[in-house]
Amino acid sequence: MATTIDDVAKKAGVSIKTVSRVLNDSSKVSPKTAQKVREAMEILGYQPNVLARGLAKNTSDVIGVVIGHGGDLYLSNPYLIDVLNGVSTTALRNGYQVLLVQTLKEVPHAGLIAAKRVAGMVFMSVQVDDANVRALSSAGLPFVLTGRLDAETANFVDVDSVKGSFIATEHLIRLGHTRIGLILGPANHTSSIDRLRGYRQALEANAIAYRANLVVSGDFSATSGYGLTQTLLAQHPAPTAIFAISDLMATGAVRAIELNGLSVPGDVSVVGFDDISTAQYLNPPLTTVRQSGIEKGVLAAKMLLHLIRKQPLARNQVLLTPELVVRESTAPAKRQ
Amino acid sequence: MATTIDDVAKKAGVSIKTVSRVLNDSSKVSPKTAQKVREAMEILGYQPNVLARGLAKNTSDVIGVVIGHGGDLYLSNPYLIDVLNGVSTTALRNGYQVLLVQTLKEVPHAGLIAAKRVAGMVFMSVQVDDANVRALSSAGLPFVLTGRLDAETANFVDVDSVKGSFIATEHLIRLGHTRIGLILGPANHTSSIDRLRGYRQALEANAIAYRANLVVSGDFSATSGYGLTQTLLAQHPAPTAIFAISDLMATGAVRAIELNGLSVPGDVSVVGFDDISTAQYLNPPLTTVRQSGIEKGVLAAKMLLHLIRKQPLARNQVLLTPELVVRESTAPAKRQ
DNA sequence: AAGCAAAATGACAGCGCTGGACATTTTGCC
DNA sequence: GGCAAAATGTCCAGCGCTGTCATTTTGCTT
Numbered sequence: 001m002a003t004t005i006d007d008v009a010k011k012a013g014v015s016i017k018t019v020s021r022v023l024n025d026s027s028k029v030s031p032k033t034a035q036k037v038r039e040a041m042e043i044l045g046y047q048p049n050v051l052a053r054g055l056a057k058n059t060s061d062v063i064g065v066v067i068g069h070g071g072d073l074y075l076s077n078p079y080l081i082d083v084l085n086g087v088s089t090t091a092l093r094n095g096y097q098v099l100l101v102q103t104l105k106e107v108p109h110a111g112l113i114a115a116k117r118v119a120g121m122v123f124m125s126v127q128v129d130d131a132n133v134r135a136l137s138s139a140g141l142p143f144v145l146t147g148r149l150d151a152e153t154a155n156f157v158d159v160d161s162v163k164g165s166f167i168a169t170e171h172l173i174r175l176g177h178t179r180i181g182l183i184l185g186p187a188n189h190t191s192s193i194d195r196l197r198g199y200r201q202a203l204e205a206n207a208i209a210y211r212a213n214l215v216v217s218g219d220f221s222a223t224s225g226y227g228l229t230q231t232l233l234a235q236h237p238a239p240t241a242i243f244a245i246s247d248l249m250a251t252g253a254v255r256a257i258e259l260n261g262l263s264v265p266g267d268v269s270v271v272g273f274d275d276i277s278t279a280q281y282l283n284p285p286l287t288t289v290r291q292s293g294i295e296k297g298v299l300a301a302k303m304l305l306h307l308i309r310k311q312p313l314a315r316n317q318v319l320l321t322p323e324l325v326v327r328e329s330t331a332p333a334k335r336q
Numbered sequence: 337m338a339t340t341i342d343d344v345a346k347k348a349g350v351s352i353k354t355v356s357r358v359l360n361d362s363s364k365v366s367p368k369t370a371q372k373v374r375e376a377m378e379i380l381g382y383q384p385n386v387l388a389r390g391l392a393k394n395t396s397d398v399i400g401v402v403i404g405h406g407g408d409l410y411l412s413n414p415y416l417i418d419v420l421n422g423v424s425t426t427a428l429r430n431g432y433q434v435l436l437v438q439t440l441k442e443v444p445h446a447g448l449i450a451a452k453r454v455a456g457m458v459f460m461s462v463q464v465d466d467a468n469v470r471a472l473s474s475a476g477l478p479f480v481l482t483g484r485l486d487a488e489t490a491n492f493v494d495v496d497s498v499k500g501s502f503i504a505t506e507h508l509i510r511l512g513h514t515r516i517g518l519i520l521g522p523a524n525h526t527s528s529i530d531r532l533r534g535y536r537q538a539l540e541a542n543a544i545a546y547r548a549n550l551v552v553s554g555d556f557s558a559t560s561g562y563g564l565t566q567t568l569l570a571q572h573p574a575p576t577a578i579f580a581i582s583d584l585m586a587t588g589a590v591r592a593i594e595l596n597g598l599s600v601p602g603d604v605s606v607v608g609f610d611d612i613s614t615a616q617y618l619n620p621p622l623t624t625v626r627q628s629g630i631e632k633g634v635l636a637a638k639m640l641l642h643l644i645r646k647q648p649l650a651r652n653q654v655l656l657t658p659e660l661v662v663r664e665s666t667a668p669a670k671r672q
Numbered sequence: 673a674a675g676c677a678a679a680a681t682g683a684c685a686g687c688g689c690t691g692g693a694c695a696t697t698t699t700g701c702c
Numbered sequence: 703g704g705c706a707a708a709a710t711g712t713c714c715a716g717c718g719c720t721g722t723c724a725t726t727t728t729g730c731t732t
Contacts, residue, residue: 002688004688004689005688005689006688014710014711015710015711015712016689016711017690017691017710017711017712018709018710018711020689020690020691021709021710023689023690024690028708028709028710029709029710030698030699030708030709030710033709033710047451047452048452048688048689049391049452049687049688049689050452050453051387051388051390051391051396051452051453051687051688051689052391052687052688052689052690052717053688053689053690054387054689054717055385055387055388055391055687055688055689055690055716055717055718055719056688056689056690056691056716056717057689057690057691057717058338058717060387062435065436067424075417075420075421075424076414076417076421076613078412078414078417081411081412081414081417084411084436085411085412088403088411088436088438089438089440092438092440093440093442097435097436097437097450098435098436098438099398099433099434099435099436100401100420100424100433100434100435100436101433102424102425102428102434104425104428104429106429114433115383116383116384116385116386116387117386117387221613222613222614222617223613226617248613248614251614251617251618252617254617254619255616255617255618255619255621258619277412277557277558277559277584278558278584278587278614280591281558281562281587281588281590281591282587282591282618282619283590283591283594283618283619283620284619285591338717338718340717340718340719341718341719342718350681350682351681351682351683352682352718352719353681353682353683353720353721354680354681354682356719356720356721357680357681357720359719359720360720364679364680364681365680365681366679366680366681366728369680369681384718384719385717385718385719387717387718387719388687388717388718388719388720389718389719389720390687390719391687391688391689391717391718391719391720392686392687392718392719392720392721393687393719393720393721394687
């Protein structure tokens, strides 16, 4: 069962120290010996015991990915999956494995337990003033956020939410809409805060009054988008366009609008955010703000690996540029 | 930085062995001492080093979840996310953490490396005669599949695909459809094989001839469903209904049908499989075969934990019953 | 209060590996 | 052939924890 370094040493006819050298800094081993050792490992199917190695070196080849906290099922957005995939693939390519870190109500310390075994962490979503982030920060564990945090020290990769929201809103304004509903995610997420900001900036730039009753908050899900759209449509006067900050919410919004006997985009235009893979196949295909979850994940993982290896970092705060993808869920506002 | 068991022992004025006992089988420690030790741990913010513990006990509190292999991004289906969530949550509640295991072309041995550090594994998708499965099987590592495998020894939790496919097909037949397109996933997946079987059984039970040109294979994605639907619609005569074995593919199918100037369900009925969260918000809301990914994940994790702890298992092969959810993407066949 | 079994606690080795300090052997080269 | 440099080996400690077994303490009994 357990092939150890001793077995390999014996098989290759060298000392265990040499095997260890091959495993680590093979530079000090002659190519011939190294070859011999590698063959022995191959034959025996040797895999180093990562626990023992980790213990001895006081490091780990695992990075933690925090997939949300405070609730049960946070990995629900296809866009987050892309981020996870990006992180995971990049980690793997660099010899790291990924530990999923999820904090449940009943198991609140999962993050801390995990912290003991990982070389660093990626946070998949960030609430303002996140307790986990603070805890890790003071513990000295390297970490990267895939979300912006207003702290000079925080390392993050995020899409430029303010800009994304601005261009989405302005797109609607250019189509003649002035009553634009905004469906946000949780109020304490930086993405909600930033996207509200971009929305207001666009209104202001076009001299349109901000109406608080057209802005609602939910939780990124289709169900949430559905319900909040009902709320928006009940306003007087009702919005002629709705910008939901996730495609999932936008999907729910479209359905709610049609169940109200209205059409998209004939009566109400809808813009989403993310450009998840199904967005283009919706009916109508969804106009949305594209951000690449994969790219975010890849960059976050790369940044984390740099931090772990204490390599210099060009920038520790990256804002990716979002792009408006115009499809068929938006149209000029009807003459009132 | 590193609070160890020694620090706790010193603080509590006991031997490190006693602290270790509190950490494990506290039954052998007097309540008074245990209390003292716990307080010391609390004060010092002690978290046991899982690596050291794993090394000493030769076990691990981590389970691996294999999220696909052979390609880059396999965690793409919302339904799989549910499975992952179910596994992860259950693992966590039982004191286990989850390691994501992904095999890339460039890193084919990730599974083996991971095998060294996990107590067991869950496979999220199964190809027939899977090499990974065989390797683990012979290595003696406990594992559970969230997919059926035709092997008496394999432990699995899966939906009854044959039945799910049967009821979906029969639903279409009862609506008067006789030319029913079938969009499968990869041909070497048991889900494709089983669902083809259910489809044929339903045809046969209703004395409808099987036409090979109405059956196509893709990869579960919306894009795939979109493309394959184009293929199906080009057949002569074209199908009046399409059953896609994932909701993602069904989403693509609906779009393709409408781009062909046909309507759903007016001209072509569409049935999906999974009942992902957006299915009910699609336009039209999707008729589909519901299976609970979360339940699958939870059951698989529970089964694995039983295996790891060598607890008796009521059944090591579980088939969950799928349920047809009729919405608005299916309608009676038009009179020809 | 002595005596004794049971309960509680401690001392020490060892899990598989790495790191350091050094001794010894092998290599390559003039 | 001789010498420095490179390669390899030896030995020991230690990462933080647990298992085994010996030792001490406790709680009862008579």
